[in-house]
Amino acid sequence: MNRYDLVIFDFDGTLMNTKEGVTGSAGYTLRKYGLADLSDKELEVFIGPPFNVQIGRMFDLTEEKIWEITNDFRTHYSEVNLLKADYYDGILETIDALRDRGIKVATGTYKRCDYAEKISEAYHFTERMDAIEGCDFVGKLTKTDIIRNCIEKCGIRDLSRVLMVGDTMNDALGAKELGIDFAGALYGFGLHTEEEKEESGAVFFIKAPAELLEYI
Numbered sequence: 001m002n003r004y005d006l007v008i009f010d011f012d013g014t015l016m017n018t019k020e021g022v023t024g025s026a027g028y029t030l031r032k033y034g035l036a037d038l039s040d041k042e043l044e045v046f047i048g049p050p051f052n053v054q055i056g057r058m059f060d061l062t063e064e065k066i067w068e069i070t071n072d073f074r075t076h077y078s079e080v081n082l083l084k085a086d087y088y089d090g091i092l093e094t095i096d097a098l099r100d101r102g103i104k105v106a107t108g109t110y111k112r113c114d115y116a117e118k119i120s121e122a123y124h125f126t127e128r129m130d131a132i133e134g135c136d137f138v139g140k141l142t143k144t145d146i147i148r149n150c151i152e153k154c155g156i157r158d159l160s161r162v163l164m165v166g167d168t169m170n171d172a173l174g175a176k177e178l179g180i181d182f183a184g185a186l187y188g189f190g191l192h193t194e195e196e197k198e199e200s201g202a203v204f205f206i207k208a209p210a211e212l213l214e215y216i
Contacts, residue, residue, distance in 0.1 A: 002101055003163075003216055004181075006130075006156045008147055010166035011109035011116060012047050013188030015091055015125065021084035022047045025077035033069055035059055047189050048168050050110055050139040074112070082115060083122050088187060090210040095128045097213055106131035106150040110143060110170065130154050143174035151178070163203075165212065167191060172200035183212065 012018045023043035030036045035055070046054050052070040055061065061069070095105050106129055109116050113134035120126045131153040133146050141149075147164055156162055164175040167188020175182035184191045184202040187209075191197055197205065204215050 002103055003161075004103060005158070005161040006104045006106065006151065006154050007098055007163045007165060007212070007216070008106045008108045008150045009095075010048075010164075010168070010171045010185075010188075011107050011111055011119075013167035013190065014088075014165055014171075014185045015107060016085040016087060016119075016123065018085040018119075019044065019047060019189070020086075021077065021081035024084065025073055025081045026051070028076055029069060029073040030055075032072065035069075044189055048110055048170060050135055052139050078115060082119055085119065085123065087123065088209055090208060092124065092128070094209040094212055095125075098216065099128065101216065103216065104130040104154045104156070106133065106154055108133050108143070108146040108150045108164070108174075110135050110146070112137060143170045144177040147174045147178055147180070151180075163216075165206075169196060169200060172202065176201055183215070185209075 009015050023040055023046060026043050026046040027038060030038065051073045052066050055069060056066050098105050107125065111134045116132055116134035120132050131150045133149040135141050135146065151162055159178065159180050162180040163183055164171055164180055165183045165185055167185040168190035172182050181203045182201060184197060184200050184205040186205050186207050191200060206212050
């Protein structure tokens, strides 16, 4: 018998390596506004959280300026860099194996919903997903909200039968707030310190997507 009825994946850093696209547009936008000239590694902080939230954390800006800059980032990302991404080895095969076992699969991401749908279609996740849920246009939805939307769309009532798979503390916190299990993807962009791993409350960790099948 399967341990879970639904597995929800984060997108950036869990389903796909989207570093080139996200950091490329983030770097371009920060330079355009004279805010910073960061290294590729430093720009990784923009992978995952909504862009407006991250620049609000990093710079002392008015809300109006944050949204002006965010809209420029979104335009550049959607027109130039959205589809610059690479599969993590074995991710499609892992999803197919989950579905073969009768397990529903979804993605819950901080990407804006229309971006999530477009990139999912281009990389053949759409036909494999029971739900694709992303952030709203104004960034009000939390990761908890997004995960909850996945659960509701998939019609799962028993939360003990739901697993969230992600690579950051945002994913872990969303799972914790909903009372569902969390699995840490160590091949992504977070959970690299022992402190983060412990704080995440993960029921297990995986170093590659296929390892997930050992715990389901």
